[in-house]
Amino acid sequence: MTNNRVSSISKIYAKALMDIASENNSYDSVLNQLNEIKNILDNSEDLKVVLDNSSISTAKKIEIVNDIFQGKVDNKVLNFLKLIIEKNRFNEFEFIIKSYSEMLDKKANKKKVEIVSAIKLNFEAKTNVLFKLEHKLNCEIVPDWQVDEDIIAGLIFKFDDFVIDTSVRNKVENLSKTISR
Secondary structure, three states: OOOOOOOHHHHHHHHHHHHHHHOOOOHHHHHHHHHHHHHHHHOOHHHHHHHHOOOOOHHHHHHHHHHHHEOOEOHHHHHHHHHHHHOOOHHHHHHHHHHHHHHHHHHOOEEEEEEEEOOOOOHHHHHHHHHHHHHHHOOEEEEEEEEOHHHOOOEEEEEOOEEEEOOHHHHHHHHHHHHOO
16 A cells, blocks of 8 residues: 555546546546556656656647557547646646546445555455454455564554554554553
8 A cells, every 4th residue: 555645636637537437437447548558657767758858848748649549548538648748747647547546446435455464364364354344444345465574463454544553563562652651
């Protein structure tokens, strides 16, 4: 789970994408296309540099984007790319995707949760944890399972702006603070 915060600008553009996708109920398709574009950018540092470079004209950037993505993504997604280039907001692209994905999860009543345990959990333990967590949060959980032997035992749940730490390490640290007062 990343700690990168999305800007309000990214949220505004993501909301616009949600509106575009709602026209023909293509929410997942738009997300898939955005992720494909991101993968292409991640694999081409030169393309990223060109699109972020303020000394290259907007017209040239749009021409490049057209050459690369026309016919590979929907025209609405392509036009969206052109818009963020025209508005000099291409540097927000990854955060727009993150915000859009979060909005989709909220719409579908899903929540991404990082779950940290001291050992790798078996299927039965994972199922039990997910069942209880889904009941508690009243939504579908999309887990990101992590192992951190330093927590000794217990679990740590990270979602939204919350951290629920039931680890032994946390309990020992809290006890130590209480004793040292």
